[in-house]
Amino acid sequence: MTEIVSLPDITDSAVDAALPRAVRRGVLSIGNFDGVHLGHARLLGQTRQLADRLGGPAIACLFDPHPIAILRPELAPKRLTSIDLRARRMTELGIDFLLVCQTSPALLNLSAKAFFDALVCDTLDCRGVVEGENFCFGKDRQGDVDVLRRWCGEHGIQFRVAEMESADGAMISSTRIRDLLAEGDVRGAAAMMATPHLIRGRVGHGDRRGRTLGFPTANLEQIDVVIPAAGVYAGYASVDDTRHPAAIHIGESPTFQSGDATKVEVHLIGFDGDLYDRTLDVELIDRVRGVVRFDSIDALTDQLRNDIRFAQQLLVTH
Numbered sequence: 160m161t162e163i164v165s166l167p168d169i170t171d172s173a174v175d176a177a178l179p180r181a182v183r184r185g186v187l188s189i190g191n192f193d194g195v196h197l198g199h200a201r202l203l204g205q206t207r208q209l210a211d212r213l214g215g216p217a218i219a220c221l222f223d224p225h226p227i228a229i230l231r232p233e234l235a236p237k238r239l240t241s242i243d244l245r246a247r248r249m250t251e252l253g254i255d256f257l258l259v260c261q262t263s264p265a266l267l268n269l270s271a272k273a274f275f276d277a278l279v280c281d282t283l284d285c286r287g288v289v290e291g292e293n294f295c296f297g298k299d300r301q302g303d304v305d306v307l308r309r310w311c312g313e314h315g316i317q318f319r320v321a322e323m324e325s326a327d328g329a330m331i332s333s334t335r336i337r338d339l340l341a342e343g344d345v346r347g348a349a350a351m352m353a354t355p356h357l358i359r360g361r362v363g364h365g366d367r368r369g370r371t372l373g374f375p376t377a378n379l380e381q382i383d384v385v386i387p388a389a390g391v392y393a394g395y396a397s398v399d400d401t402r403h404p405a406a407i408h409i410g411e412s413p414t415f416q417s418g419d420a421t422k423v424e425v426h427l428i429g430f431d432g433d434l435y436d437r438t439l440d441v442e443l444i445d446r447v448r449g450v451v452r453f454d455s456i457d458a459l460t461d462q463l464r465n466d467i468r469f470a471q472q473l474l475v476t477h
């Protein structure tokens with residue numbers, strides 16, 4: 160199990176007392192790790208390998224909130240994955256600790272050298288560091304892998320650069336996965352994360368129209384991850400450790416002139432029960448179609464029957 164360790168600001172003297180001893184003398188990889196995509200997996204795999212060779216724990220470290228949320232809040236994207244989910248995926252990659260360091264204006268103001276000294280040397284006393292070729296750090300992104308290699312060398316710290324992982328001729332990144340989701344390409348996003356995009360939400364009350372149509376839907380609220388483009392999707396919805404095939408509608412219901420672009424409604428296929436106030440985990444497997452305005456309720460329900468049949472077929476062959 161990857162253990163999440165929350166740390167105060169590394170520029171704060173309280174950081175030493177807050178750090179368990181077991182997290183020192185390890186091999187470190189710093190990033191945001193949103194989505195824990197195939198590039199991150201390659202990097203973290205090398206972090207695990209180097210930790211095995213040098214001894215000590217394999218450590219991933221991220222800064223929360225994401226620095227962009229402090230520097231340019233208007234540009235801050237929604238995240239792909241909660242920190243808990245990142246840790247769960249890192250468990251499979253053999254990462255011992257996910258350090259979650261508090262981001263502060265003082266931290267963002269550190270020069271690359273001051274950041275290196277504070278985190279890699281003073282706080283963690285690392286035996287090794289592994290980063291991808293495009294890694295930058297410190298104020299104004301001054302530091303890159305060349306300076307990091309030099310400073311690690313000066314401190315007797317092993318340093319490795321992971322080769323960048325690409326798909327279809329372009330580098331995989333969290334940004335690219337967000338772009339795919341914005342186009343509704345949940346299949347492409349899943350290929351880059353080696354797992355489907357997961358939306359967790361609490362079931363609230365919709366207009367209660369779905370049940371009268373013969374297709375009850377759970378309306379997800381309190382979603383704090385990226386919601387893909389409006390459309391109809393095939394996927395799975397898990398509640399209480401039971402996974403149900405599902406047809407998911409994201410966006411407005413133009414037939415009824417209701418809802419908004421980020422509304423997520425989930426029809427659990429073959430399920431009949433009360434889901435209000437429950438937590439639902441929805442995996443988005445494939446896109447079925449775009450959202451359409453129907454001229455009659457009968458036309459809508461005919462289409463919903465087809466969607467469900469098509470979703471079931473997609474899920475069987477996926």
Ligand SMILES: Cc1cc2nc3c(=O)[nH]c(=O)nc-3n(C[C@H](O)[C@H](O)[C@H](O)COP(=O)(O)O)c2cc1C
Pocket residue numbers: 365366367368369370374376378391406407408411412413414415424425426449450451452453463466
């Ligand atoms: C699989 C699926 C596909 C849907 N597709 C459309 C659509 O294309 N156009 C539309 O107006 N509503 C569509 N709906 C939304 C229904 O109109 C919606 O479920 C109904 O209005 C119930 O809303 P409520 O849950 O707020 O009661 C779809 C719903 C589901 C479950």
Ligand SMILES: Nc1ncnc2c1ncn2[C@@H]1O[C@H](COP(=O)(O)OP(=O)(O)OP(=O)(O)O)[C@@H](O)[C@H]1O
Pocket residue numbers: 189190191192193197198199201202289290291292293294321322323324325330331332333334335
């Ligand atoms: N495709 C990739 N292959 C290998 N390493 C990668 C890849 N993408 C990112 N990394 C490395 O992972 C670490 C964490 O990077 P980060 O989480 O910021 O990734 P990112 O996917 O590029 O994010 P964003 O799109 O938000 O910039 C860095 O060392 C970075 O170089």
